[in-house]
Amino acid sequence: MGSGECQASDKDTLEVIRHHPVFVKDVSSYWYKPDISREHAINMLKDRPPGTFVVRDSNSFPGAFGLAVKVAQPPPGVQNKTGDISNELVRHFLIEPTAKGVRLKGCANEPIFGSLSALVYQHSITPLALPCKLVIPEIVSLPGILTDPAVEHLESEHGLPSTATALLAQGAACNVLYLASFETESLTGPQAVRQAMGILSQRGPIVPTVVHFKVSSQGITLTDSNRQLFFRRHYPVSTVTYSGMDPEDRRWTQPNRDTGLPMNAKCFGFIARKTGSKSDNACHLFAELDPEQPATAIVNFVSKVMIAHMNKPQP
Numbered sequence: 001m002g003s004g005e006c007q008a009s010d011k012d013t014l015e016v017i018r019h020h021p022v023f024v025k026d027v028s029s030y031w032y033k034p035d036i037s038r039e040h041a042i043n044m045l046k047d048r049p050p051g052t053f054v055v056r057d058s059n060s061f062p063g064a065f066g067l068a069v070k071v072a073q074p075p076p077g078v079q080n081k082t083g084d085i086s087n088e089l090v091r092h093f094l095i096e097p098t099a100k101g102v103r104l105k106g107c108a109n110e111p112i113f114g115s116l117s118a119l120v121y122q123h124s125i126t127p128l129a130l131p132c133k134l135v136i137p138e139i140v141s142l143p144g145i146l147t148d149p150a151v152e153h154l155e156s157e158h159g160l161p162s163t164a165t166a167l168l169a170q171g172a173a174c175n176v177l178y179l180a181s182f183e184t185e186s187l188t189g190p191q192a193v194r195q196a197m198g199i200l201s202q203r204g205p206i207v208p209t210v211v212h213f214k215v216s217s218q219g220i221t222l223t224d225s226n227r228q229l230f231f232r233r234h235y236p237v238s239t240v241t242y243s244g245m246d247p248e249d250r251r252w253t254q255p256n257r258d259t260g261l262p263m264n265a266k267c268f269g270f271i272a273r274k275t276g277s278k279s280d281n282a283c284h285l286f287a288e289l290d291p292e293q294p295a296t297a298i299v300n301f302v303s304k305v306m307i308a309h310m311n312k313p314q315p
Contacts, residue, residue: 028117030137031055038092041068046086051135055116058094065095065102065116071131091131095119104129115292172301173214174293177252177265178222178229179285180206184271186279188241193269196283197246205254210289215301220270222284235272241281243270243302245295252287263287268295270302 033041034057041054050072058064074088094105101114107129113119124134182199184192200206212223219237224230245268252265265287274280288295 031120032116038066038068041066041092042087042090044068045070045090049135051132053134055095055120061094061096063097064105067093067095067104069093069130069132069134073131093130117292172216173212174290174298175210176213176289176293176295176298177208177287178211178224179208179252179267179287181282181284183274184281184283186281188271188281190242190244190247192242192271192281192283193244193285194247196269196285197248197250197267200285201250208252208254208287211286213286213298215298215305217305219305220272220302235270235284237305239273239275240302240306241271241273243299243306244268245299265289266295268299 031053032055036044036054036056037059038056041056044054045052045068048070050070053067053069056066056068058066069091071089071091074085075091095102095116096105098112101112102116102119103112104110104119110129113122120134120136122128123130124136127133180196180200180203182196184195187195209224209228210226212221212225214221214223217237218234220235220240222230222233222235224232245266250267252263252267254263267285267287269283269285271281271283274282286295288298
């Protein structure tokens with residue numbers, strides 16, 4: 001590898017975290033391929049656009065991961081006798097586990113990330129020590145509700161769902177804190193979320209409930225596994241009129257029940273028409289529970305499901 005880039009040394013001792021990452025966001029299935037080989041990764045990426053990448057489990061360093069990235073130019077000084085440099089355009093980096101998370105091995109200017117998904121996300125914003133930014137596949141791209149052509153090629157080639165419709169049908173899910181629900185009459189949009197959050201902030205202390213929040217082409221389903229408030233509530237996609245963050249960015253700061261530490265969780269909500277009504281709405285408020293499942297990602301997925309429903313041809 002060229003000067004100033006990550007250097008991997010076989011002599012370094014790895015501190016192994018003996019578990020594999022668990023991803024809730026469906027998009028990770030496009031780039032996390034634990035069982036593929038280095039050669040398979042090269043074949044997947046060599047004809048793809050720069051920034052396309054895969055992460056696999058490392059065979060040489062148990063507990064570590066291999067990051068393969070397609071780049072625009074080969075490393076300086078690389079000579080290929082066959083004249084085909086496509087293999088040299090796929091660069092390889094080692095992601096090592098540490099006591100605090102994961103990081104790119106041998107890169108002095110690389111921070112430690114709390115999870116593999118956090119590392120990937122940050123490098124999609126800025127390349128840091130990588131030769132280019134990572135391009136995370138979109139679950140749905142607007143306005144055509146179509147996957148990226150390169151991703152779609154990978155899907156069909158490797159037996160993955162070939163359309164965004166399949167992903168929407170499968171859905172995405174994570175745990176969140178359910179805060180409260182408030183009637184908003186005919187009000188919807190960000191104004192309804194702002195109003196509901198204002199009412200919530202004026203109330204006394206409340207005990208939030210952890211619920212399983214699933215979004216699919218059918219709508220939004222909330223499941224209270226402990227049945228503290230309810231068992232399951234379903235909101236058909238045809239009744240959901242808006243999903244968004246709190247416009248005033250108020251945070252949920254009550255202590256976490258498990259750790260006792262104050263939270264600084266972003267709040268979001270969705271608006272759904274009440275059963276049997278064409279105008280009366282209710283705003284349902286939540287706070288993110290896991291930083292790896294940010295409220296913005298949940299809101300974006302809900303919005304894409306709604307757009308897909310609106311664009312669906314009516315019989």
